[in-house]
Amino acid sequence: MEEKKIKWHILAFMCFSTLWGFGNVVNGFIFFNGTQVIFSWVLMFLLYFIPYALMVGEMGSAFKTLEGGVTSWIQETSSTKLAYYTGWTYWACHVTYIASKGSGGLKALSWIVFQDSTLYDSLPTVWVQLVTLIIFLFFCWIASMGINPLKNLATLAGSSMFVMSILFILMMFAAPAINPNGGYLNIDWSLKNFIPNFDWHYFTNLSILVFAVGGIEKISPYVNKMDGDPAHEFPKSMIFAAVMVVISAIFGTIAMGMILDPAVINESPQAFDSYLANGAYIAFGKLGEYYGVGKLFMIIYALCNMIGQFATLVISIDAPLRMLLGDPRTSQFIPRSLLKQNRHGAYINGIYMVVVLCGAIIVAQMVVPGAATVLKQLTKLNSIIMPFRYLWVFAAYLFLRRQSDKFHREYMFVKNNTVALFFGGWCFLVTLACCLLGAYSDDPFQLALNIITPIVLILLGIILPVLRRREDEKLQAGEI
Numbered sequence: 001m002e003e004k005k006i007k008w009h010i011l012a013f014m015c016f017s018t019l020w021g022f023g024n025v026v027n028g029f030i031f032f033n034g035t036q037v038i039f040s041w042v043l044m045f046l047l048y049f050i051p052y053a054l055m056v057g058e059m060g061s062a063f064k065t066l067e068g069g070v071t072s073w074i075q076e077t078s079s080t081k082l083a084y085y086t087g088w089t090y091w092a093c094h095v096t097y098i099a100s101k102g103s104g105g106l107k108a109l110s111w112i113v114f115q116d117s118t119l120y121d122s123l124p125t126v127w128v129q130l131v132t133l134i135i136f137l138f139f140c141w142i143a144s145m146g147i148n149p150l151k152n153l154a155t156l157a158g159s160s161m162f163v164m165s166i167l168f169i170l171m172m173f174a175a176p177a178i179n180p181n182g183g184y185l186n187i188d189w190s191l192k193n194f195i196p197n198f199d200w201h202y203f204t205n206l207s208i209l210v211f212a213v214g215g216i217e218k219i220s221p222y223v224n225k226m227d228g229d230p231a232h233e234f235p236k237s238m239i240f241a242a243v244m245v246v247i248s249a250i251f252g253t254i255a256m257g258m259i260l261d262p263a264v265i266n267e268s269p270q271a272f273d274s275y276l277a278n279g280a281y282i283a284f285g286k287l288g289e290y291y292g293v294g295k296l297f298m299i300i301y302a303l304c305n306m307i308g309q310f311a312t313l314v315i316s317i318d319a320p321l322r323m324l325l326g327d328p329r330t331s332q333f334i335p336r337s338l339l340k341q342n343r344h345g346a347y348i349n350g351i352y353m354v355v356v357l358c359g360a361i362i363v364a365q366m367v368v369p370g371a372a373t374v375l376k377q378l379t380k381l382n383s384i385i386m387p388f389r390y391l392w393v394f395a396a397y398l399f400l401r402r403q404s405d406k407f408h409r410e411y412m413f414v415k416n417n418t419v420a421l422f423f424g425g426w427c428f429l430v431t432l433a434c435c436l437l438g439a440y441s442d443d444p445f446q447l448a449l450n451i452i453t454p455i456v457l458i459l460l461g462i463i464l465p466v467l468r469r470r471e472d473e474k475l476q477a478g479e480i
Contacts, residue, residue, distance in 0.1 A: 057220065102132040
């Protein structure tokens with residue numbers, strides 16, 4: 001039976017729906033002073049996302065028979081030990097991600113119940129974090145039972161969130177015609193309102209944008225399944241996807257500018273934190289008012305977000321752990337005790353490790369003044385931790401091009417090896433610089449969290465192979 005081929009425009013929409021979400025629009029708008037983020041979005045897609053996507057396409061073409069993703073790419077182009085560090089990085093990045101999902105789901109639930117942020121944000125942080133910890137431990141228990149009842153719900157919620165983000169933009173632009181007296185904000189269309197201030201604050205927040213556009217390596221398996229010549233169809237598909245995302249980012253930002261005033265957002269640190277935590281719900285609440293349906297759109301959005309956050313939480317506890325501990329390339333460097341599975345097939349000691357690491361982040365934030373600030377800190381922490389995994393994508397590409405003749409591929413980003421190495425090095429350095437600069441914060445607690453978290457994860461990744469080597473030596477000596 002002939003394998004069904006994917007049209008270039010279908011792959012572009014797959015990429016778009018996988019990559020983009022309403023949260024990216026909100027975070028960009030708030031962190032980059034409203035409409036000033038538009039300039040940065042355009043630059044990010046031209047200078048970072050497009051070469052990133054095209055490099056991923058080349059690696060997908062070179063390693064079309066491998067299903068291990070970036071770990072496989074590093075294994076083939078470098079060494080097994082580096083493949084372990086790649087797999088470890090991809091797992092370790094999920095530690096902060098998991099810690100944020102409980103807080104995000106709880107925030108969404110509060111909007112469903114209270115339909116306002118005032119009460120939830122005024123609760124003592126200790127109470128909020130205790131509930132978050134209980135939710136986290138509950139989903140760890142579900143993962144330990146070897147079941148994932150929320151997997152289909154996660155797909156449904158993710159699709160719903162994507163549809164709602166597109167509908168929000170379309171309905172906001174239609175709103176003034178339907179309800180001319182809705183009380184929309186006037187946007188300043190002068191050039192200065194769209195060009196950012198290139199100051200220290202700007203560069204330390206660029207990790208937010210890198211985090212938003214990363215993860216495109218998920219579509220690499222489809223490069224060789226395209227209808228037609230991949231060398232022609234794939235770049236066309238990726239450029240079209242980038243154009244769609246840029247349009248969504250620009251018009252989504254303008255739509256947000258009709259609702260939220262950057263001057264009000266930046267009035268104080270407390271106001272900034274509150275808008276970052278609640279901006280999406282406020283926007284959908286306003287949209288409902290413009291269309292005369294009250295809080296309906298906000299409740300639907302909050303419900304989809306809550307399901308998505310909690311479903312992603314349990315998936316993120318289980319799936320990355322299985323990828324790390326179940327992969328023979330990485331498991332040979334991990335102590336055997338962590339490879340233990342319970343009767344349900346779950347890596348029980350690995351889950352305990354998740355409990356300790358993620359639980360430590362949740363507990364540490366009990367001293368933070370305010371639930372909204374907790375969400376801001378987790379958003380920023382994720383923006384500097386998650387992009388570290390993209391470094392391995394660019395490292396794999398550099399390794400590939402340095403031994404280009406060894407690997408056949410139907411599609412190549414560029415034929416000139418020097419140009420290819422330049423772009424691989426450029427994206428690697430941009431990602432690393434944004435992660436390192438993003439760690440800076442005026443808040444001592446946020447700064448400590450941003451520095452200590454990656455150091456602990458890196459050290460743990462280095463220590464585990466040492467423990468496994470000693471374990472193997474004792475086994476060979478008959479001491480175990």
